[in-house]
Amino acid sequence: MQQISPETLAEKLSQMDLFQSVPEEMLLNLASQSRIEKFYPDEAVFLKNDPGASLYLILKGTARVHDEDYTVAKLSTGQCFGEVALLDDSPRSMSISANEPLLVARIDRDVFFGVLGEHPNVMQRIVIQLASSLRRQTEQTLKHLRQREEELTILVEQRTAELQRQKEEADRQRLRAEQSERAEQQFLANMSHEIRTPMNAVTGLTNILLHKNPREDQLKYLHHIREAADSLLIILNDILDISKIQAGKLELERTDLHVAHIFEQVRSLLSFQTEEKGLVLNIHCDPRIPETLNGDPVRLKQIVLNLTSNAVRFTEKGHVGMKAELLEMHGQSCRIHFEVEDSGIGMSEEQLQFVFENFRQATSSTTRKYGGTGLGLSISNELVRLFGGTLKVASKPGEGSRFWFDIAFEPGATGSVEAPQNAIDPHQSLRGLRILLAEDNLLNQMVAEEMLQLLLPEVTIVTALNGKEAVDLARDQTFDVILMDVTMPEMDGLEATTLIRQLPQPKCQTPVIAFTASVTTKEVQRCLQHGMNGCIPKPFKEEEMINALYAALYPEPSQPVAPSPFIEELAGGNPERIQRYLNLYIDSAQMGITRLQKALPGNDREEIRKVVHTLKPNFRMFGLEDLAQQAETIEKAILDRQDEEGVPLLVEVLLEGLRESVNKMSK
Amino acid sequence: MTDQKKKIFVVDDDQMFSSLLSDYLGGKGEFVVSTFSTGEECLKHLDQGPDAVILDYYLDSNVPDAMNGLDILKLIHKAMPHLQVIMLSSQERYGVALQTIASGAVSYVIKDKDGAFEEIVGLLRAL
Numbered sequence: 081m082q083q084i085s086p087e088t089l090a091e092k093l094s095q096m097d098l099f100q101s102v103p104e105e106m107l108l109n110l111a112s113q114s115r116i117e118k119f120y121p122d123e124a125v126f127l128k129n130d131p132g133a134s135l136y137l138i139l140k141g142t143a144r145v146h147d148e149d150y151t152v153a154k155l156s157t158g159q160c161f162g163e164v165a166l167l168d169d170s171p172r173s174m175s176i177s178a179n180e181p182l183l184v185a186r187i188d189r190d191v192f193f194g195v196l197g198e199h200p201n202v203m204q205r206i207v208i209q210l211a212s213s214l215r216r217q218t219e220q221t222l223k224h225l226r227q228r229e230e231e232l233t234i235l236v237e238q239r240t241a242e243l244q245r246q247k248e249e250a251d252r253q254r255l256r257a258e259q260s261e262r263a264e265q266q267f268l269a270n271m272s273h274e275i276r277t278p279m280n281a282v283t284g285l286t287n288i289l290l291h292k293n294p295r296e297d298q299l300k301y302l303h304h305i306r307e308a309a310d311s312l313l314i315i316l317n318d319i320l321d322i323s324k325i326q327a328g329k330l331e332l333e334r335t336d337l338h339v340a341h342i343f344e345q346v347r348s349l350l351s352f353q354t355e356e357k358g359l360v361l362n363i364h365c366d367p368r369i370p371e372t373l374n375g376d377p378v379r380l381k382q383i384v385l386n387l388t389s390n391a392v393r394f395t396e397k398g399h400v401g402m403k404a405e406l407l408e409m410h411g412q413s414c415r416i417h418f419e420v421e422d423s424g425i426g427m428s429e430e431q432l433q434f435v436f437e438n439f440r441q442a443t444s445s446t447t448r449k450y451g452g453t454g455l456g457l458s459i460s461n462e463l464v465r466l467f468g469g470t471l472k473v474a475s476k477p478g479e480g481s482r483f484w485f486d487i488a489f490e491p492g493a494t495g496s497v498e499a500p501q502n503a504i505d506p507h508q509s510l511r512g513l514r515i516l517l518a519e520d521n522l523l524n525q526m527v528a529e530e531m532l533q534l535l536l537p538e539v540t541i542v543t544a545l546n547g548k549e550a551v552d553l554a555r556d557q558t559f560d561v562i563l564m565d566v567t568m569p570e571m572d573g574l575e576a577t578t579l580i581r582q583l584p585q586p587k588c589q590t591p592v593i594a595f596t597a598s599v600t601t602k603e604v605q606r607c608l609q610h611g612m613n614g615c616i617p618k619p620f621k622e623e624e625m626i627n628a629l630y631a632a633l634y635p636e637p638s639q640p641v642a643p644s645p646f647i648e649e650l651a652g653g654n655p656e657r658i659q660r661y662l663n664l665y666i667d668s669a670q671m672g673i674t675r676l677q678k679a680l681p682g683n684d685r686e687e688i689r690k691v692v693h694t695l696k697p698n699f700r701m702f703g704l705e706d707l708a709q710q711a712e713t714i715e716k717a718i719l720d721r722q723d724e725e726g727v728p729l730l731v732e733v734l735l736e737g738l739r740e741s742v743n744k745m746s747k
Numbered sequence: 748m749t750d751q752k753k754k755i756f757v758v759d760d761d762q763m764f765s766s767l768l769s770d771y772l773g774g775k776g777e778f779v780v781s782t783f784s785t786g787e788e789c790l791k792h793l794d795q796g797p798d799a800v801i802l803d804y805y806l807d808s809n810v811p812d813a814m815n816g817l818d819i820l821k822l823i824h825k826a827m828p829h830l831q832v833i834m835l836s837s838q839e840r841y842g843v844a845l846q847t848i849a850s851g852a853v854s855y856v857i858k859d860k861d862g863a864f865e866e867i868v869g870l871l872r873a874l
Contacts, residue, residue: 650767650770650771650774652774657770661766661767664762664763664766664767665763667762667763668761668762668763671809690805690807690808690809691808693805693808693837693838694760694761694805694808694809696837696858696859697761697764697837697858697859697863698761698763698764699859700859701764701767701859708859715838
């Protein structure tokens with residue numbers, strides 16, 4: 081313990097502001113009655129809210145004044161603290177702790193007053209000193225608090241800026257990812273386009289030559305060319321399918337599906353090969369299977385066709401069988417077991433392990449002997465998985481193979497299988513047509529022209545090399561139908577169709593069929609959204625051409641078409657309800673037209689704003705995103721009082737769009 | 748489950764929107780929907796004891812001088828403080844949203860946002 085004499089302590093006390101005017105003998109008296117206390121680093125002298133009635137003088141070391149962890153001030157040798165406690169009984173307002181070994185002298189209240197009470201003059205001076213020290217302390221604390229507040233504000237700003245920066249970085253990365261995904265999709269679409277366009281020429285020209293009475297030997301070569309082109313197309317489609325599946329881009333459609341139909345189509349497609357090989361094709365389709373189911377008929381057919389054509393390919397003699405059996409019914413839903421089996425070459429256990437892998441045939445020699453991309457089974461496997469089933473296989477070398485899978489189906493729309501195609505001969509109904517053909521690729525133009533000449537009696541064909549020419553011709557002449565390539569220089573087919581739809585009646589009604597090499601669902605949707613009536617994928621088949629022409633010229637007595645997936649879903653596919661919604665839209669749009677027309681001359685901003693505000697959500701629900709955007713722009717311009725001069729023009733444009741939408745929905 | 752269906756009031760002066768919404772909700776099989784083209788009409792029928800009110804913010808677009816949604820909201824709140832009101836608007840404005848929530852709406856749904864109807868169903872189911 082450190083020894084400090086009362087004389088030394090009195091000497092130190094005399095140096096304090098508080099005791100400056102106190103006579104020496106009184107200080108000595110105080111010093112001899114005070115206690116010396118020692119504290120270790122971080123040890124508290126007292127804590128906030130502790131009771132206390134003592135004054136402390138630091139003899140050695142430093143201490144900190146703090147509130148929890150936050151240090152408000154630092155005290156060093158010669159400074160005192162706790163002097164407020166001499167005057168009142170409130171608990172301590174701050175904590176004091178030692179920073180390093182700390183030595184203090186403690187003077188208790190009763191000692192203090194006991195010694196000083198005998199000298200009122202001295203006491204008065206000291207109380208004044210205490211009061212001013214108290215004021216100083218309060219000011220000091222306030223200053224610290226303000227400083228702290230400023231620090232916190234800066235900290236919050238820094239954190240906010242950092243968060244903002246992180247968010248921007250995340251946005252940038254997301255955007256980059258989206259862009260690269262779009263680029264990938266675009267590449268896929270482009271590749272499909274680039275390969276299909278020349279293929280169109282090959283198959284198209286071959287078909288034309290086949291119609292031109294070729295010599296016997298030429299006929300043989302032409303058939304080979306067509307077969308080769310068809311195989312190439314199959315390979316191309318396989319590659320596109322597998323890339324779509326791998327990118328998670330392949331989605332199943334939900335529409336009516338007829339199992340018996342699909343079996344019949346597969347049988348008819350394979351009949352030539354089975355007959356040629358002398359194989360028996362056994363087909364069993366359980367009659368208890370509901371006629372109409374809900375699912376993707378194209379993809380189901382692809383699976384069955386792939387499995388069955390594989391079976392035919394790998395079977396030299398004997399039979400190939402395909403069957404569908406009803407496993408169970410739950411109300412209208414059911415589970416169906418599909419199976420394809422053959423008496424072909426079969427596979428070893430080792431081969432079976434890899435059978436569903438991409439580009440894998442049982443052995444590479446099978447490729448040479450039997451052909452195929454080796455993608456078919458892995459595509460089928462993935463497609464079955466998309467249908468919610470698992471493709472399974474059992475096989476032994478020399479004893480044939482058996483593939484099977486079970487799929488659950490929801491019931492399809494009520495009503496029986498659609499009636500077979502109308503009895504009218506489409507070739508005859510399409511007699512004497514005037515067709516405008518817009519296609520920039522001269523080779524493709526020739527193919528299409530020749531094919532149409534061959535297929536359609538007394539056809540007249542006028543050609544255009546780009547969209548601009550097509551629009552001019554459509555305006556100046558009259559056509560029964562327009563075949564429009566989508567990708568063309570100067571003006572593409574979509575823009576051209578939009579312009580044709582703005583021509584005066586009845587020219588704006590001329591059916592337009594897109595003539596496109598990109599066959600993604602998105603592309604087809606894009607064509608329809610731009611007012612086209614149908615789509616023929618290139619390279620086209622004669623049948624597809626005839627069907628598309630027929631459908632465009634003799635549309636089904638109109639079943640109302642839902643304008644957006646939202647409305648379709650809301651109406652549950654019920655045509656009457658779709659019609660009701662269309663009528664609601666037409667009423668609302670017509671009301672909008674009337675009110676906007678009335679508001680426009682007087683430039684009644686408030687009225688315009690009200691109308692576009694009401695219409696905006698309706699546009700969105702009916703898939704009219706362009707109109708919704710326009711409405712939003714107008715509303716914003718009025719609300720924010722920006723570009724106000726532009727509002728009447730914007731309203732004119734919107735009115736035009738509204739009228740067009742009413743026309744479209746009325747059809 | 749024989750839970751009674753929830754009674755929902757839809758108040759919107761745009762007949763098309765209220766028809767679509769009421770069809771959509773009706774199609775879920777768990778709501779009985781009444782539609783009103785003005786707030787005043789809705790107030791008159793509050794004694795039917797709806798479980799929730801879906802209320803458009805702008806109610807004077809088609810009916811001049813009709814009371815606006817915010818005033819109706821306040822009146823509903825006064826008459827039936829515990830009745831849940833979902834506010835609708837086709838405006839994505841923070842101030843408007845805040846105003847309606849401050850006046851007692853349980854939520855604020857942007858009409859023409861994707862999935863607005865699903866959002867409303869979600870809110871109604873959570874009541």
